[in-house]
Amino acid sequence: MMVYMASPITDIDRMPRGGPDASCVDRLLQTDRPEYLDRDDVDDGTKRSVIRALEWTGEFFGNTEKFARIVLDEVAEVPDPKILELGSGHGGLSRKLLEWHPTAELTVTDVEPASVAAIAAADLGEHQRATVREMDATAIDAPDGQFDLAVFAFSFHHLPPSLASRAIAQGTRVADKLVIIDLPRPPSPLHILRLAAMLPLAPVVPFVHDGVISSLRTYSPSALRALAAHADPAIEVQLRGGLLNPQVVVASRR
Numbered sequence: 003m004m005v006y007m008a009s010p011i012t013d014i015d016r017m018p019r020g021g022p023d024a025s026c027v028d029r030l031l032q033t034d035r036p037e038y039l040d041r042d043d044v045d046d047g048t049k050r051s052v053i054r055a056l057e058w059t060g061e062f063f064g065n066t067e068k069f070a071r072i073v074l075d076e077v078a079e080v081p082d083p084k085i086l087e088l089g090s091g092h093g094g095l096s097r098k099l100l101e102w103h104p105t106a107e108l109t110v111t112d113v114e115p116a117s118v119a120a121i122a123a124a125d126l127g128e129h130q131r132a133t134v135r136e137m138d139a140t141a142i143d144a145p146d147g148q149f150d151l152a153v154f155a156f157s158f159h160h161l162p163p164s165l166a167s168r169a170i171a172q173g174t175r176v177a178d179k180l181v182i183i184d185l186p187r188p189p190s191p192l193h194i195l196r197l198a199a200m201l202p203l204a205p206v207v208p209f210v211h212d213g214v215i216s217s218l219r220t221y222s223p224s225a226l227r228a229l230a231a232h233a234d235p236a237i238e239v240q241l242r243g244g245l246l247n248p249q250v251v252v253a254s255r256r
C-alpha cells in the first residue's frame with residue numbers, strides 16, 4: 003500500500019499564491035508588484051482614494067454587512083465579545099459590529115499610521131466600546147488569548163507567504179478564532195477574464211490598479227492551508243466561500 007504524505011514546504015516564500023498544487027498557468031497569474039497601499043513612494047491622496055473606494059464599495063455591494071454577519075456568527079456563543087479588527091483601513095466593519103452588537107468591544111487597528119489617524123479622528127475615536135490603535139498583523143502587540151475573535155478583511159493578500167503565515171500564528175495566539183476574509187482565487191480561465199475586465203482601468207483608477215494586484219496576489223484554498231500548517235500544525239482551519247464570493251478562513255488552535 004502506498005501512503006501519500008505531503009512534503010513540507012521548507013521555504014514558504016517560494017510557494018505560489020495558487021498553493022503547492024498550483025497549475026502552470028496559475029503560477030503565471032501572480033506578481034510581486036506592490037499595491038499603491040503598500041508603497042512609501044505613493045502620495046497620501048492616492049492611498050486615501052483607495053481606502054475611500056474600499057469603504058464605499060463595501061457599503062454599496064453589501065460586503066460590510068456580510069462580513070459583520072460572518073464575524074457575529076462566529077462569536078454568537080460569547081456574551082460580551084472582545085473583537086480585534088486588523089487591517090481595518092477605514093473602520094467600516096468595526097463600526098457595523100458596534101452598531102449591531104450592543105456589548106461587543108472592538109479594537110480597531112491598521113499598520114498604516116494615516117489610516118489609524120483618520121479612523122481615530124472620526125466617530126470610532128469617540129466610541130465608548132472602541133479602541134483605535136496602530137498594529138501590525140504580523141507582530142501583534144497583545145497578550146495571548148486577549149480577544150475572542152480577530153478579523154482580517156481584504157488584507158491578507160498584502161502579505162508575502164512568510165508574513166502571511168506569521169499573521170496566522172499571531173492572530174490565533176491573541177484570539178480564540180482568527181477570521182480571514184479575502185478575494186477568491188478563481189480557476190485560471192475565470193481569473194484571466196476577471197483580470198481582463200479590470201486591466202483597462204488600472205492605469206487611471208488607483209482602486210482598480212490595486213484590485214488587479216490583489217487579484218494576482220490572493221491565495222488559493224490550498225495555499226491558505228499550507229500557510230496555516232507552516233504557522234503551526236496545531237492550527238485548525240475551516241475554509242468556505244470562494245469562486246465568486248470572498249473566501250473565508252476560520253483558524254483556531256486545537
Ligand SMILES: C[S@@+](CC[C@H](N)C(=O)[O-])C[C@H]1O[C@@H](n2cnc3c(N)ncnc32)[C@H](O)[C@@H]1O
Binds near residue numbers: 057090091092156161
Ligand atoms: C485593501 S485594504 C482593506 C481595508 C478594509 N479591511 C476593507 O475590507 O476594506 C488592506 C489594509 O491592510 C492594511 N495592512 C497591510 N499590511 C498590514 C499588516 N502587516 N498589518 C495590518 N494591516 C496591514 C493596509 O494598511 C490596508 O488598510
